[in-house]
Amino acid sequence: MKIKRSNAYSKATIFIIVVLFIVLIMMPMLASNNVMERLTVLFIYIIMAAMWNTLAGFGGLISIGQQLFFGLGAYATIRITNLGVSPFAALLMAACLVGLLSWPISTFMLRLKAGEFAIGMWVLASIGHLLVNLDPLIQGETGISLIALNQFDIETRRTLIYLSALLGMSGLLLGLFFILRSRAGIAMQAIRDNEEAADSIGVDAEKVKKWFFIFAAFGTALAGALWLAQASSFQPKTYFSVQWTAYMIFMVLVGGLGRFEGAILGALLFFAVETWFADTGVWYLVGLGAVAMLCSLFLPKGIWGAIENRLGITLIPVGYQVTGLVVDKKSKKT
């Protein structure tokens, strides 16, 4: 008997990912402005989906308030650049700052259970929004623009933002991958399924949850900061809107909750839908809501879950597989 953590598909996947990464890094030399700008948005979507999936899919922590971190990430970027820091350094500093801030927040919020946590986070996001509104720099709901970016010429600026988003996304996904495969990753899933039992076998639930929470907060804040970089304008109402969490939920639900590949697939789909149908206005939004609803009802494990069941492939395995057993007919497929 042996424990396997990879398979033929996953090895191929690693190869493809490496190639893809190299291609993406070279993109600024190859692609049109439009393609780069759209890819930047896609990367941010992937970050958002992956971070929400980290909390909800692997940790069972459904938050309807991730816009708190998204908004704070953007706000912190504004504040830090206002001190004269270069906007690109400010992105990272902002995300770190929000990550730091999420530590005390987690101490309180993680005491809440299920629905109370979900809504508690939402209320916290509103509080964050109202507090940011008190900052005179932000001018209430009107907000402010990140004009510090105007110091770069348009081409450089586009390329730098693109690369920041690409590196941010790659770093976060890689980090997530290793965390999930670590002892904390499996512990988090145990906690998700039964916290008391996890405690009884020596898992430090509080600590593990806290780190996941902080990680997700950091990632989401980075997404918010990157979004600000590519959109320039900061308006509290927009950045602290529950709509961001709605998008995250949509992406993860459609792609596959609790599946590493699911969040990415969901972000790709959301991105495609947005690109093609957003012009239909009201009907686009109706469709988005309806698809999220249908997916959650009929494909509880999302599209990736369905693919996994049908074809039995995992591209990015984070679990453990015992091989060399007398295989029982219902065993979980690799």
Next chain:
Amino acid sequence: MIITPYSQLQATGIHKSFGRVQVLNGIDFTMDTNDAIGIVGPNGAGKSTLLSVLSGAQPPTSGQIKLNDQDITHQPARQRAKQGLVRTHQIPKPFSGISVFENVFVAAIHSATNNREEAYDIALESIKLCGMLPLANREADSIGLLDRKRLELARALATQPKLLFLDEIGGGLTDAEALQLVDTILTLRERGIGIVWIEHIVHILLRVAKTLICMDSGRIIAQGTPDDVMSNQQVMKAYMGGASHAVSA
């Protein structure tokens, strides 16, 4: 054979109440790694609650618990688990979204060892000991009630406990299955793991227990060798009723 290092647990004057309901009424309890203690008692006597308190899932209302002369009364369960004090749950609590192997592996990597390879071995061994190898890759959600109980045991074993508390893991087994379970537990006993076992199927309990405790209404009403306890009048009245055949069978 692995011999477990010595460990001793001492609880004195344990009281536990839920709001107005007094569930444990001054329990004194001592055990070490050489013990194999069976606990019987009518439903609601407080047996499971005693396990919860000893293992740290719930704090006692008053009283003191010491492990190797260290006060652990206010230590959370996870720290006790790391020191070798582990329980199973009467109503199984599997991690339903991950596989049986992963269920057991979490326990191994968090309480037994930090080394991944070692943890694999410990997990596989525990699973094997509980006869669950064929189910190793099954999602825990899809296994039946009795397999869930075995999983509870396997998971507890993977922490490499010194003192192991079992809460009704034998209920619902057929005779043959029960005998298998007894074998498993005897193996553990030989390894020097101290065992506390709550069970209503007295005849299988008696195959393992060196000491028997009978609880009623939050008190220990009898304690001693199995024979003594089973013939105790109070025990007969509170627990066995007319069901003496359960012992003889």
Next chain:
Amino acid sequence: AQDDDTIRIGFISPRTGPLASFGKTDGFILEQARLALANGMTVAGKHYQVEIIDRDSQSDPARASQLAKELINQDVDLMLAISTPEVINPVADASEAAGIPFISTVMPWEAWYYGRGAKPGEASPFKWTYHFGFGTDEFYRTYLSQWSLIDTNKKVGVMYPNDADGNAIRAVLKPRIEKAGYTVIDPGAYETGTSDFSSQIALFKSEGVEIINSFPIPPDFAAFWRQAAQQGLHRQIKIIQIAKTGLFPSDIEVLGSLGPKIASAAYWHKTFPYTSPLTGQNGEELAALWEKQTGEQWTQQLGATLSLFDAGTEVLKQSKNPMSRTSVRDAIAKLNVTTIGGQVDFTSGPVPNVASGPIIGAQWVKGTGKFKLDYVITENVTDTNVPVTHTLLQYNR
């Protein structure tokens, strides 16, 4: 001619979502504009086709910014955006970043200029983006003119929310009104979404204010004013002067019997005595056509949107080369033209990149025609060409 070059104009407005009442008439105006441009235009002797690419921001700034980029990547030669900071600022920022000439209207210029990071007293940080329309100074002049029409104790209760309009008005307008001899009772900025205003109402009652001035969003105003009535405040108020809400008939209709005689200020009115250089229509014609086509009452947004197209097309005509960004930008900076909304003059603005526009004192009164309410002009200090059509009615009488 087949082989003409095509000038592309990008146009972004909120047609759906919470701000949709601003964008409601845009489809109609776009139709008029396209009709007028069907044969293209001739600039510096060369003939061009003109294509307007319109996008709906869905009232979502994030989307507005995305759309702006999309249009920029489709090589628009001129970007237009209209109605509220939520639409205009993100599009302006994207245009500034990409170096695309940009014009907008319908939001206070202070929120546009300072709200995007410009600092008072410093040089303008904007090279590509321009805005025309009203600012706090127009409000000040209009209010003084309007409030002098009725005899009051000159005590003004103000309700300014915590947003750029509110804060700018508080910082700039309030001291000026006070200087002009009014007593201003200010309970402080409130957060939008507040649903109980009893402390403010109590303060106004105890201070005996007779004028109320407010810059709320419509739901906040409806909540405030109904509560004020419940608590008897409305009986002492002679003028209730609101901005930002009360722009469109439905904002006032929802107040029922509390609605008529609320005073407001308009950035456009169908009686404006101007003609659109683009379509050749005057205000009355435009409003009549809208009412005929849709059966709904005209709104001030009709003229505002058309004036943006007027300005935009004039810029293209006056540029040396409409396909060159710099030459279009230079044309904007030099623009001085009369649109259906009045004069747009970027050469003498209050700050660089801005041309100020009128805001006319008006009042909602019981309708005499087929609509429940009529919108009448009661003063004209910021554009004296506009005829005053009605005397200001006292609210509590």
Next chain:
Amino acid sequence: MINSLVQAILLGGYYALVACGLAFMFQVMRIINLAHGSLAILSAYLVWEITDALALSPFISVLMVLPIMAVVGLLLQRVILERATKGGELLPVLTTFGLAIVIDNLLFQQFGANTRSLAPYLGDLSWDSYEIFGLWIGKLPVIVLLTAIVVIGGLDLVLRFTPLGRQIRATAFDPETAGLVGIDSRKIAGISAAIAMMTVAISGTALGLRGTFDAYAGGPQLLFAFEATIIGGAGSLWGVFMGGIILAIAQSVGALIHPQGFLLGGHLVFLMFLFARIYLNSNVFSLKHWLIKRRHKGDSL
């Protein structure tokens, strides 16, 4: 000061009414219904349509909307919630979130951007008030407060003391077992949803009468409803009533302290309650808690 308190209590009555349907679904049916606000707006539009078309009083139209919303509830249960609840606590949250987006935008498609209100159809009642000892008490808020008391009280009684109430709770907890006990769980779940939607219809009407609404007005209502529900505790619906009032008082106090503190005050008190309950581990505001205590005492006497 006293005036502020009175106004806050009246506002609290409204919050309680808005929260009642949500709390019913949250506490009893175990569904976090994120479409709650949107459904309230839907009913407000329905009432508005009927009032406008038939020139009726809104108080009459709401009676006609009640059965319509009951059917909506039934459909909601059959088509969406029945499936969603099978997937655990999480799934309904997500599905109803999707539903909210669908409803909002369909309403927009149908009714456009104009703000609407039911108040104009009430004539002067919309702002009439009683003047008692120098206090001005709006007639409409009083009506809303009384409605809240009647609706919440009625629901609470039904839930606690009638077989239907027990069956509703049992079905919500575990429909499969409810079936094994002889409860027609589909029927009961349908009835529950219908009841919930009828209260939503009433709260939507209250919203329309008190203020204005448009297609996207559901979100803030949802948040207030949640806060009232959670402040009230999970014990009984009366808790929600208390929750609404506490929320409103907290907002008023917030507004007194700082003009921008209205919403902030509410949010902070909400969080305070949440954590106080966790740390104190008791439902002080649950009536049931006290009842049981009393009964135990009675036993021991």
Next chain:
Amino acid sequence: MLSVHNLDVRYGQFRAVQGVSIEITQGDIVSLIGANGAGKSTFLKAIAGALPIYSGSVSFKDQDITDTSSSTRVQQGLSLVPEGRRLFSEMTVEENLLLGKAAQRQGDWDIERIFTTFPNLVKRRYSKTGNLSGGEQQATAIGRALMANPELLILDEVSLGLSPLVVDQVYASIESLRDAGTTILLVEQDLERAITFSQRAICMLEGRIVLDKLTADTHRDEITQAYFGLNKATQQEVS
């Protein structure tokens, strides 16, 4: 009274019950035994309507009930006490018991009689069942089923987790049901108990019935062998 014909129940692809037929007549006391995972619970749930039937038919009192809902079956007099108790844990003991009346069947079980039968519940009357001990919960579950005054009572793992004294009490009360003419089908792992209590024993193995005999005609060894599929002869006999 109950007749099951060629019943197949599946979890996805997996056939948990395969082609099972049994016939139970009024007044029968039948024990269903079999190793863990044999499909007993699945079979009983299918009879009670808690699981969809893949193929085959079930009829009760000469009416086909293959497609009816579980609540209808309870109204017709068929009640199941499910494995694992399945109480409404947020509700009190009393409320759980009162729920048993939902089927509105006439009979002599009422709440006071339940408390007489299970005196250990009296003190817990107003406690949430989630806080009860295992045995108290089991008693409540049985009591709840009895409140429906069933004609056919199906009990899955009756004595699981009960102390011997309570097991005796439970059996005593079931016995009184038997004497009142209630038909009973139960799963009991204590062979001794099963054999002495019931007239007939049915043994399942891997989803099939491998033994179906009157207890008087069989003995422990035969049953034990059937448990593990050792007794090929018996298997053939049945199939």
